[in-house]
Amino acid sequence: MTYKEIASEITAEAKAIFKGECVGATITNEIFLTIQNNKELMQKYLRAVEKFGLDAINQDIGRSVKELYGLENLKVDGKDAREENPSSTLIGSHQKFLNN
DSSP, X not given: OOHHHHHHHHHHHHHHHOOSXXXXXXXXXXXXXXXXXXXXXXXXXXXXXXXXXXXXXXXXXXXXXXXXXXXXXXXXXXXXXXXXXXXXTTOSOEEOBOOO
16 A cells, blocks of 8 residues: 555544544644544554655645545635644644635
8 A cells, every 4th residue: 555545544534433523724633633542543553654754644644634524725815824733742733724
């Protein structure tokens, strides 16, 4: 499997577990919280990070979140908005999306 396929699989599994409402601005953080709070998903995530690298996996999980939920980037002053202080310890920042 490629890192993109693994990231997509991890994201889909986290989406299936996540029972909250998709709020575009925070959904990426919520998906990463779901991963870090689920033992099996966290193990799969750590194996993927070990094999492919943190940046590759995290960026593709972010892309997968956008695709799975059909979201668009939130823009502020013409620039993509980012959350710089997410509560998930797996990421340092993430793209914010428009609310559905």
